[in-house]
Amino acid sequence: MSMNNQGRPTGAGDPNRRRPIAPGTVTSEVLGTISGNKGLDHEESLIFELDHGAVGVDLPDVKVGDDRLGGMRRSARIGLPGLSEPEVIRHYVRLSRKNYAIDSGLYPLGSCTMKHNPRLNEKMARLPGFGDLHPLAPASTTQGALELISQLMNWLTTLTGMPAVAMSPKAGAHGELCGMLAIRAAIAARGENRKRVLVPESAHGTNPATAAFAGFTVDEVPAKPNGHVDAEALKAKLGPDVAAIMLTNPNTCGLFEGDIIDIAKAVHDAGAYFYCDGANFNAIAGKVRPGDLGIDAMHINLHKTFSTPHGGGGPGAGPVVLSARLAAYAPIPLLVADDKGLRLIEDMTAAPDGAKPFGRMCAFHGQMGMFSRALTYMLSHGRDGVRQASEDAVLSANYILASLKDVMSAPFGDGPCMHEVLFDDSFLQGTGVTTLDFAKAMIDEGYHPMTMYFPLVVHGAMLIEPTESESKESLDRFIHVLHTLSEEALAKNVARFVGAPHLAPRRRLDETAAARKPVLRWKPDALKQAAE
């Protein structure tokens, strides 16, 4: 048996005698295996390719002879694969092992707030009284659920210093839409026709998309060289046709907009409303109340600040706190208390005096499963823990800034940042290493990359958000890796960057080909050939 230069057997013998073993098996210097697997990293077929007519549930074979289907019975097979339970479990366990996760390592995605997801939250959400409760069950059987929502509303309004909150939005962007529709309704109620929404260029993409979705036109406000919104330019754009501004604070450069009270006053003086993107509320929760800043509406991503799990892209929850100027326009359902207990108002025509709901955001009453998790998190932390979490998140980001700004370029690194720290690619100029290469090299080091190329206001952005969930030792290891990577890039030792990652379950994927000729579903071979 031959050995490689580390004295380990290569197994494959003479490289010239190596045969391709499975379609797409390794062709790099990495050892080829008979199975295509690499130790714990298994190649896994699509579930459709594993079909062998088995079944993973035991259900009686009830015959429906005399059906009541009105002649609409299915005439063709669906085409679903059949597998037993052990096969299904193995399939998904193998897939899971190809994912990076917070539970396995630091996940510094700026703006995404990948903090620890306590398991108590999962347990509480699965209590049958919450998890197995029907949204339209009789009111007398759902009082505990309504009380839970009421308690969560109290936490949200108290922490934000706002008088009202709409609970039904299902994610941050849905909350943005809810806030903007409330603003639209308030403007209509004044008999005005304001169509323009001011959005800073550093905003999340959802902000301009939401404004357009709510029927407004978008007008961009530039950033100043110090990363803050240009308050003077913003004020100059205010006018009788401006409906609102949408501002993120702390902003996407990780900076607190210090002019915010002044901006809010100017916005209100111009008859417009102030929407705040609350994606970064986790930097200031328990320290600063958005209501004290002059904000009229702000969504709160329960899946960021209050730790409901991101789940590979949802579900989220995006309740929207509203100022006294907008509270009346909150969508149905509304939660009210009377002598019979708590009850939901689910109909526009039944709204209590003074309420003028703009409509409905979705069926039923919002993301209850996220409410139970978020309330569990809040009760666990308490007000002191919420405040401490914000402080630790800000402290950790500043620690990274202080530890890396000698090698990486921090465009706004002169002052403190909030919960996330922004670097740009100017330190990489002339090294042959790009932001993308740098981030992908982190994957080989066992880290999820930071947010790349966002915000758009700096070149080659790298936005790092460590959250409060990392120990100092964990931060130190991360800093050491980034510091060393930076030094290597600066020394033009580019080997580890070019074409990285080398050690992940997949190397870089061809995204251009995926978009040019989209393959969005599996098809049986026969169908595929017919198409070609």
Add this chain to the structure above:
Amino acid sequence: MRYLPLTSDDRRAMLARIGAPDVDALFRDVPKSALTSLSTFHLPDTQGELEVERHMSKLAAKNVAAGAAPFFCGAGAYKHHVPSAVDHLIQRSEFLTSYTPYQPEIAQGTLQYLFEFQTQVALLTGMEVANASLYDGSTATAEAVLMAQRVTKRGKAILSGGLHPHYAETVETVAGLFGPMQRTAVTPGCAEDIIALIDEDTACVVVQSPDVFGLIRNLRPIADAAHAKGALLIAVVTEIVSLGLLEPPGAQGADIVAAEGQSIGNGLNFGGPYVGLFATKEKFLRQMPGRLCGETVDVEGRRGYVLTLSTREQHIRREKATSNICTNSGLCCLAFTIHLSLLGEEGLTRLARINHAKAVSLAVRLALLPGVDLLPNAYFNEFTVKLPKPAAPIVEALAVQGVIAGVPVSRLLPHDASVQNLLIVAATETNTDDDFDALVGALKGAL
């Protein structure tokens, strides 16, 4: 606090490296007047796991879980048995605590199941392509109407009176900004004449089948009429298990299918989170909202998956995006796809047959009660009965007796006096003959 790893010593050492005297120095950009003290917040302090669990359990105990009583509620959310493997698998850390798969090299697990999910949804609905999920059925329906408005460059949408009223309200709220929304009259148990309303200004017709009263609709004539006028047919399905037994909307000419996937893999959760299914024809691909996962290869030629066609999406296109959606229903679509993989072709069709058989057996028994009329003559696992008295007080009275009889239509249409005697009743594989006896007996006593 058990979730915070930094010790006081750590914090001091970190502040020293930063060169800040205290943590408030890091908040120096915040206006002084806006920095609050802890006592500003009238909220409890940190609690241990035991105390929090006690608090939450007390709240949960005030509710009556669907599994704790003979239970017959449907109307857009259904009680089904979810195999234990589903909840076990979705709680694997690598699924539960990962983000949207923006870094495909280390997110192939999520991406591959999304690709499989898209395939399953396309197969079930009989459509060519499906996206990687939206929030729920109601928001998927609103997105479908917006997409039809983009595709046809027309504003008007005709909403069937059989569309779940919450769905109709959601559509009106969102798509009503871009054109008139015309809701047809409610005709419980019958199909309204929607075809006559389709004209040259119509972007789409939205029809739910089985509809909110349980009636199975024949979509083909509506699709043909819509297409003749250049409009699209949006088919809505709130009980996705029905497609195990019913002709899929794609085979009946639907252009877009918007559906609620909760019934497969997901619990009732008092209304959310659920999972919106969205499928359409390939020719409309670039007008689709939401995330799409596509197959490709890596630099070594190995098959892999990526998020694709993101030039439709908000993070690239900003105000010109097809939707503002960012987060979708990742973990709920994982639950859906695992449960459907366990069911397979045979399991799903058996499950659908059991549901239908249960519903038929219950409907026949209820219709024998004096003064009770069964409204739809074609239904899947849910139907509407007309009682001789208002349904809502009866439902509350039966709840006190420990029977959750169903959803009174007045809960969905409170301003419509003509529906106050109507009760929507769902029966699934979870119902036993004892449940049926309990409902029939209690209802007999109440009428």
